[in-house]
Amino acid sequence: MHGHLPRLRKVFRRSYQLRPRTIRAFAFAFVGLVILSFVGAEGWSVWQAREDRLDNARLTTMNMTRALVQQANDTIQAADIALVGVVDVLENDGMDAAAKPNFKILLQRTAIRFPALNSVSIYDSQGQGIATSRTVITGRFAIPDREYFRYHVTHRETTAHVGAPVRSVTSGKWILPVSRRINRPDGSFAGIAVATIDVDYFAQYQNSFDIGWNGAILLMMDNGTVIVRRPYDPALIGADLSKGVVYRAFLGNGERGSAVLTGVVDGKKRMYSYQRLPDYPVIVSSALAVDDVLAHWREDKQRTTAIEAVVLAVLCVVGYRLIRLIDEREQAQEELRQAKGALEVMNKSLERLSLQDSLTGLGNRRLFDTALAEEFARAVRGGTPLALLLIDVDYFKRYNDHYGHLAGDVCLRQIGETLMRTGSRPGDVAVRYGGEELAVLLPETDEAGAIAMGERFRIAIHSLELLHAGSPVGIVTVSVGASACVPGLDSSSAESLIQATDKALYVAKESGRNQVRGATHPT
Numbered sequence: 001m002h003g004h005l006p007r008l009r010k011v012f013r014r015s016y017q018l019r020p021r022t023i024r025a026f027a028f029a030f031v032g033l034v035i036l037s038f039v040g041a042e043g044w045s046v047w048q049a050r051e052d053r054l055d056n057a058r059l060t061t062m063n064m065t066r067a068l069v070q071q072a073n074d075t076i077q078a079a080d081i082a083l084v085g086v087v088d089v090l091e092n093d094g095m096d097a098a099a100k101p102n103f104k105i106l107l108q109r110t111a112i113r114f115p116a117l118n119s120v121s122i123y124d125s126q127g128q129g130i131a132t133s134r135t136v137i138t139g140r141f142a143i144p145d146r147e148y149f150r151y152h153v154t155h156r157e158t159t160a161h162v163g164a165p166v167r168s169v170t171s172g173k174w175i176l177p178v179s180r181r182i183n184r185p186d187g188s189f190a191g192i193a194v195a196t197i198d199v200d201y202f203a204q205y206q207n208s209f210d211i212g213w214n215g216a217i218l219l220m221m222d223n224g225t226v227i228v229r230r231p232y233d234p235a236l237i238g239a240d241l242s243k244g245v246v247y248r249a250f251l252g253n254g255e256r257g258s259a260v261l262t263g264v265v266d267g268k269k270r271m272y273s274y275q276r277l278p279d280y281p282v283i284v285s286s287a288l289a290v291d292d293v294l295a296h297w298r299e300d301k302q303r304t305t306a307i308e309a310v311v312l313a314v315l316c317v318v319g320y321r322l323i324r325l326i327d328e329r330e331q332a333q334e335e336l337r338q339a340k341g342a343l344e345v346m347n348k349s350l351e352r353l354s355l356q357d358s359l360t361g362l363g364n365r366r367l368f369d370t371a372l373a374e375e376f377a378r379a380v381r382g383g384t385p386l387a388l389l390l391i392d393v394d395y396f397k398r399y400n401d402h403y404g405h406l407a408g409d410v411c412l413r414q415i416g417e418t419l420m421r422t423g424s425r426p427g428d429v430a431v432r433y434g435g436e437e438l439a440v441l442l443p444e445t446d447e448a449g450a451i452a453m454g455e456r457f458r459i460a461i462h463s464l465e466l467l468h469a470g471s472p473v474g475i476v477t478v479s480v481g482a483s484a485c486v487p488g489l490d491s492s493s494a495e496s497l498i499q500a501t502d503k504a505l506y507v508a509k510e511s512g513r514n515q516v517r518g519a520t521h522p523t
């Protein structure tokens with residue numbers, strides 16, 4: 001556990017120290033990903049909801065169509081069954097039976113038994129009416145030119161024939177004729193029996209379904225002739241819709257199917273389901289308008305889109321703020337780094353200034369005191385010698401008096417520069433000790449070495465040949481006192497080292513100046 005903690009701390013520190021650019025890239029990627037997944041998920045669920053609604057509409061129209069097919073087939077079948085009985089009587093008893101009064105009663109009973117029937121009538125081989133269930137006959141009671149009559153003249157089949165809707169010559173109403181051929185015993189054409197169904201009967205049933213504002217129901221012959229359509233339009237009855245989309249879909253896809261199609265009657269897009277009657281050549285289709293089906297979905301979608309827009313806007317604002325914060329943080333850190341750097345530079349220069357003598361550029365007395373204590377302690381630890389030089393300008397009072405105090409300052413600066421220039425080791429510390437007196441601390445140097453160094457300084461200053469009218473030699477010279485100790489071994493202290501050096505300097509002065517003197521080995 002102990003070993004893991006520092007590693008964890010390191011990982012945490014590293015993650016905290018991620019580059020702002022990396023963090024920004026992460027932030028961008030994160031916000032982008034959130035937006036994308038949000039929009040994607042929403043888009044998917046909206047699309048799914050649309051598909052669900054269309055699927056439901058398909059199921060609804062399929063069920064509706066099934067019910068309409070059932071009703072239409074039952075109705076036509078009822079008419080057909082009525083005809084079978086009538087044709088049977090006439091084929092057995094002969095067509096003359098149709099003219100008898102009790103036959104009219106048979107037809108009326110038959111018509112009453114099947115409420116969908118408008119009338120049941122018998123026509124002879126010339127299309128002239130013989131008998132009918134109708135009580136009142138208005139108009140011409142003959143149908144030689146009707147399509148279904150001509151059909152039976154030319155077709156020997158005895159199955160039922162469903163004709164195209166026609167206007168009744170007697171009532172003027174739209175009717176659907178269902179007819180059967182009547183044969184003589186020798187098989188020749190004796191006439192036809194016709195049961196007519198009021199087209200309105202189908203229209204009423206169509207009206208019992210909820211198909212919304214723009215739905216449609218269509219009952220048509222299998223050749224595309226309209227029997228009746230909802231919304232009801234009498235002008236459409238008998239019209240040819242064989243070029244319409246429903247008829248074409250029916251032709252292309254068999255007995256039944258469903259599809260989204262655009263209607264030819266009104267150009268509306270609908271979900272259509274269509275089916276052929278099992279026993280008769282009639283097609284039923286019912287449809288719900290896509291607009292109606294998707295009306296609620298569109299409202300939901302608009303609401304969702306509005307919410308999405310708000311959420312996206314919030315995400316964008318938050319993302320933008322996040323990235324701005326990262327930028328600001330980066331900028332603040334950069335400013336902090338720069339301020340820190342400037343402060344460090346300033347501190348160093350202040351520190352340097354506080355330890356430097358402004359006139360000579362050498363260290364000052366404060367540096368000397370610190371360096372002496374440190375070097376003394378180091379020498380104690382290492383058992384190494386430590387030496388000190390005290391350098392004093394000869395007859396400097398006279399120099400000042402003769403050349404002026406400012407010239408004296410210049411002279412001291414030149415001596416300081418010479419001291420710095422004259423090679424000493426990196427660990428040596430040269431300072432202005434006070435007034436015209438300079439000091440050089442020489443670590444790991446014994447007295448002989450210190451005297452040698454003192455001599456180098458003395459010669460270097462002498463070589464400057466700075467005129468000094470007050471000196472017996474005519475140029476500026478220095479006297480040097482040198483002393484050394486081994487702090488760990490002898491009983492010396494920093495003070496005793498200074499005192500010994502000062503004493504050596506005194507001896508150098510007393511001995512005539514312009515010379516170097518050691519404390520223990522005077523030269």
Ligand SMILES: Nc1nc2c(ncn2[C@@H]2O[C@H](COP(=O)(O)OP(=O)(O)OP(=O)(O)O)[C@@H](O)[C@H]2O)c(=O)[nH]1
Nearest residue numbers: 392393394395396397398400405406408409435436
């Ligand atoms: N121009 C200038 N003079 C200084 C400075 N510091 C000390 N002095 C002068 O240095 C002189 C030192 O004089 P003294 O101590 O009598 O010694 P000296 O005249 O050098 O004689 P010896 O040391 O015996 O050779 C004084 O006149 C101080 O005023 C300084 O920073 N600039």
